[in-house]
Amino acid sequence: MLQKSPFRGQVVIVTGASSGIGRELARQLARQGAKLVLAARRVERLQALAEECRALDGEALPVPTDVADEAQCRELLRVCISEFGGVDMLINNAGMSQFAKLAEMPDLTLFRRLMEVNFYGVLNCTYYALPALTASRGRIVNIASLGGYLAIPGASSYSASKFALVGLSDALRMELAGNGIAVTLVCPYWVVTELNENIIDAHGRHYTELGRSVYTKRMMSAERAAEITLRGAAKRKARVLMPPGLPAVLTRTLFPRLTDWITHQFFIRPAVERAKKHDDKGLLDNL
Template structure:
């Protein structure tokens, strides 16, 4: 793939996991990268790796739940590269608990601020520049943005919100030359741990193990970048994920049982 050569690509949540892998893959392709997340040290070392692979790259410390920092991210991108071709809204956190066992409700706001509003803020400030370049907006949702998953009500809601937002934007932008791609990873072994908020509001760390229905991060990045390269409207990463939307229409109770079974594993 050389489709991304000299394309200015912003990746939020680039410091680890899927975002980090996409940055490395895009660097190999010669993209000009803007790496955003809260952990500046991790971004700086990734920037070095990307530069060694032949890319241009800068790191911009950003908390996407803060609108001003999202604006600053876009300003920094324009100051360095004078254009934006692709914005990948990948930054994410989760919350893991049954709703009736939650002791505090602020995790709902927090997850929404990062996953959904972070995408809204970054997209808003990037959009005028994307219109000029006839560029691309990308949202990294989840299969929990297609079906509600038990113990993930806050996370599912934020991923559904992302989908509604980007689906609406796709239609609004139909004549602008800006395309919108939403990706739906299933379980992806990232080597890192998705930050998760527990029922009492304390942070818990969770990792996925490779094997079974878990995809490697390299494969996930490859599938998502292929979809972005082709400006696809959506990319569902797992085979079971591809059947789920149709099954949900035809046999919704069966899907509920399958989701319950998967969540209990």
């Protein structure tokens, strides 16, 4: 089975590789014999992952990168091309989340930071990867979210950044088809990772265990999310909506007001209730 992997020997950049879905993508690609460039800010984690990937059959190069910084993304691509001679697949996975009402934000600094990481981070890496991807007739894989189709109350910055990413991905798919580059938009629902514990509030404080308490046993693992992502990327699919994606997106298109209500009643409210049980500081009192 490993012999058949379309990723064997391919040069793949994974942003946000130090944790969660990105780390799992790297592990699975390493097992399939890919040459990995691992990007994120936490260097020690990247170095440990690179060692693990080498032991699993891949090549791996950690490149500390803040994707919000355009110059660092340009450097990421330069290092990748100089070390491995090109790029076959760019997985734009790095992301962060915020749970805060707009009116509670002291200013717009953190709202802009969400856009800088989740949207411009993708744009920065994609722009500098385009010549190499055109040469390889490669793949771009953008990890957005179902939150890029169904807005989340209390997470306007996250929703805005992911809606923007959906638009960018759809436009680029058509624009780059002539260059032979496939653009795959991936929209997970809730996946058990560190994203929720690192969610920031209006002031940039992490929700930590409150964020973790939102997860239930039924939610998807990072391993499964990575498997689904790579299967879609291998087939050069346009869009990968993880459950309950397709019915949710169709319902939103046909019945937008009803979908707002369902999102609030059946997804957000129960999650906030679960978190409130652990909220001894009253951080969620006004939600």
